[in-house]
Amino acid sequence: MPKNCNFIEKLREVGLRPTKQRIKMCEVLYNREKTFHFTINDLVKMLSEEMSQKISLATVYNTVHAFEKKGYLKEISIDSHKSYFDTNTSAHHHFFDEDTHELIDCDESDIDKINIRKNITGKKINSVEVLVRVASDNQNQK
Amino acid sequence: MPKNCNFIEKLREVGLRPTKQRIKMCEVLYNREKTFHFTINDLVKMLSEEMSQKISLATVYNTVHAFEKKGYLKEISIDSHKSYFDTNTSAHHHFFDEDTHELIDCDESDIDKINIRKNITGKKINSVEVLVRVASDNQNQK
């Protein structure tokens, strides 16, 4: 698929140089049907599988954060030990499966709009995010 | 205040030995009007100020996690870089001030009850938590 041209343009639009590594990352992240969630570790694995030459860990970190800053990726805080990222950058909520450590998107229709009545003086709301933790029904429940 | 007896009993009830260090931690954490939020770092500082002898960092980690497992503390995920804990273990939501990195409790009345329409087969909901990120109104907004 010659989608790379799109990525080159996309990168250029937001002021990122379309380097080999960034284009490869775009392919891995965005050349797919659905958005998905990953940790840096996941991504490194995916990249090293897809690429002939290896990619530096530092580059993956830098590029992911560059993408995040530009709004290509969203970071999700669930677990203080790992950073999860989401290629779905729109405002949405998540389920987190505590058994498998898997993140699942909530559709907009899954949760009612959240109405916040409290106001912190001098502060504006940047985001409102719901995290629903789920686990297997029968076994241990925490 | 001779509240220590309560702590000794409380610890015993959940099967934790009432050692000097754990009792001290109970005092620092629960001998106060209001519940509060802290990071391990905060707690180490508070403890070293209050105690004559120093307490090992490893002990603080172990004991905090022991408390968490027993339901004395709740961990809150906000930031992948730091673990925040809350002495308020009831289900409630939070504001996070991105300027000061301060956590603020939501009263129950501040947010409507959240209704989740999606069901993950075979999984039960363990918790539903809302995090509202706020920041200064005028300056940078991310």
Next chain:
DNA sequence: TCAACAGTTTAGAATTATTATAATGTATAT
């Protein structure tokens, strides 16, 4: 009361995730 044991604490080493550094490489505008 006291010995023995199991659970705890401790300091420091190890681990893990992440970030900084400095040299080398490369995309871009001229």
Next chain:
DNA sequence: ATATACATTATAATAATTCTAAACTGTTGA
């Protein structure tokens, strides 16, 4: 084509957390 500014790389550094093994201390039962 070339200079320059930005990227990438390997490695070192840092930060938070966990592990380890030895010393210590509540607890239990004699």
